[in-house]
Amino acid sequence: MSKPVVATASLAGCFGCHMSLLDIDERILKLIELVEFNKSPIDDIKTFTKQCDIGLIEGGCCNSENVENLRLFRKHCKVLIAVGECAIMGGLPAMRNGIPVKECLEEAYLNCPTVDDNIIPNDDELPMILDRVYPCHEIVKIDYFLPGCPPRADLIWEALVALLTGKELNLPYEVVKFD
Amino acid sequence: MSTIQFTIDGKPCTGKSGQTIVEAAKDNGIYIPTLCHFEGLKPAGSCRICTVKVGGRFMAACTTPVTEGMVIENKTSELEDYRKAIIEMLFVEGNHMCPTCEKSGNCELQALGYRYMMFVPRFPYLFPKRELDASLPKIIIERNRCVQCLRCVRSMTTSDGKKIFGMVNRGGHIHINVDRELAKNMSDEQAQKAMDLCPVGSILKKEVGFVVPIGKRKYDAMPIGSEIEKA
Numbered sequence: 001m002s003k004p005v006v007a008t009a010s011l012a013g014c015f016g017c018h019m020s021l022l023d024i025d026e027r028i029l030k031l032i033e034l035v036e037f038n039k040s041p042i043d044d045i046k047t048f049t050k051q052c053d054i055g056l057i058e059g060g061c062c063n064s065e066n067v068e069n070l071r072l073f074r075k076h077c078k079v080l081i082a083v084g085e086c087a088i089m090g091g092l093p094a095m096r097n098g099i100p101v102k103e104c105l106e107e108a109y110l111n112c113p114t115v116d117d118n119i120i121p122n123d124d125e126l127p128m129i130l131d132r133v134y135p136c137h138e139i140v141k142i143d144y145f146l147p148g149c150p151p152r153a154d155l156i157w158e159a160l161v162a163l164l165t166g167k168e169l170n171l172p173y174e175v176v177k178f179d
Numbered sequence: 180m181s182t183i184q185f186t187i188d189g190k191p192c193t194g195k196s197g198q199t200i201v202e203a204a205k206d207n208g209i210y211i212p213t214l215c216h217f218e219g220l221k222p223a224g225s226c227r228i229c230t231v232k233v234g235g236r237f238m239a240a241c242t243t244p245v246t247e248g249m250v251i252e253n254k255t256s257e258l259e260d261y262r263k264a265i266i267e268m269l270f271v272e273g274n275h276m277c278p279t280c281e282k283s284g285n286c287e288l289q290a291l292g293y294r295y296m297m298f299v300p301r302f303p304y305l306f307p308k309r310e311l312d313a314s315l316p317k318i319i320i321e322r323n324r325c326v327q328c329l330r331c332v333r334s335m336t337t338s339d340g341k342k343i344f345g346m347v348n349r350g351g352h353i354h355i356n357v358d359r360e361l362a363k364n365m366s367d368e369q370a371q372k373a374m375d376l377c378p379v380g381s382i383l384k385k386e387v388g389f390v391v392p393i394g395k396r397k398y399d400a401m402p403i404g405s406e407i408e409k410a
Contacts, residue, residue, distance in 0.1 A: 082299070085276075085277065085278055088298075088299050089299075089304055090304070090306075091276070091278065092276065092278065092279060094274075094276070094306065095274075095276060095279070097274075097306040098274070098306065098307075098308040098309070132306065135304060137299065138303065138304075142299075144298075145298040145299040146298070147297075147298055147299070149277065149278035173293070173400070173401070173402055174399070174400060176293060176296060176298075177293070177399075178277035178278070178283070178289055178292065178293075179277045179278045179280070179283040179284065179393070
């Protein structure tokens, strides 16, 4: 029987959740025995080459590319998991949600003391910034949520193992945190 | 004071007349979650986290006194789900960015989120626009995190009894404000007291923060309420 296939993505995130996944230490050897990776920054596979069983999403949606990528993951993954605070509620990037986009761009590219070009980037190649940052479950259906900033390595590991083996998830208090 | 007999979830308990359900439950080693309530302050009954069922009716356990023969439902799946829903509502109706918050690990709202295993709120995030006020000498008022518990309003007064904090507006527009003149004269001790009273990170003492390392904060290792259940 072929192994379950896992794909991962970092949308509007800092890659901290991916780092936390690597933080499972030597269990990473067990993980490679358990699953095969497809589209993911971990193996640098850029496009989906097959249907996947589990998709791990880090980060929320702050631009059009994030939305497209997230929809692509929903299409290719049986189970989609929002990993970390940004994927669940927008996180740090969502701190701009109370500020109009125009003001954000002006502050970053025109009024900031360290800029000297004074141009707001506007190229067809660049993804369009959204009016606010959206949690993943406001864009597509998300099946499971793993909170934390980042989610503790033990939480990611336990959740993956529970999902792969069908065993009940029994989490110690210390591993579910929002920071 | 006369002794009162009552039950919580079928467990026989004793209390003193005049005690609230929350206080009496605590004396019997039973935790009823609270958020707006603070020991020593007159109960406000505003957050409804402590909702229990008595005789088929919902009641705020922080304001209701125990009476002889009272049959109280506390840890039922119905009540626990309602409580979780209240926590979720509080999370979505403010801007609670735990990873950036100075109160993280010591925050009662967050601790309740942990206790009730809130992985994601069932309600949509509102991302309200709230103002932060860092212009006062001793404290920062971060309204994004306020849960309108009124603890600061009820407790923080000057030596001559004037209230330093107050609520402005009503309903969804309600927010805390300060008497600026009184707040300017707050001492370091008062600033610390205000920060400690605030269950969330809405009142912060200036020039300190992130003092206790992750892993050693109040709710890092043990759930809120476990100290009552252990006793």
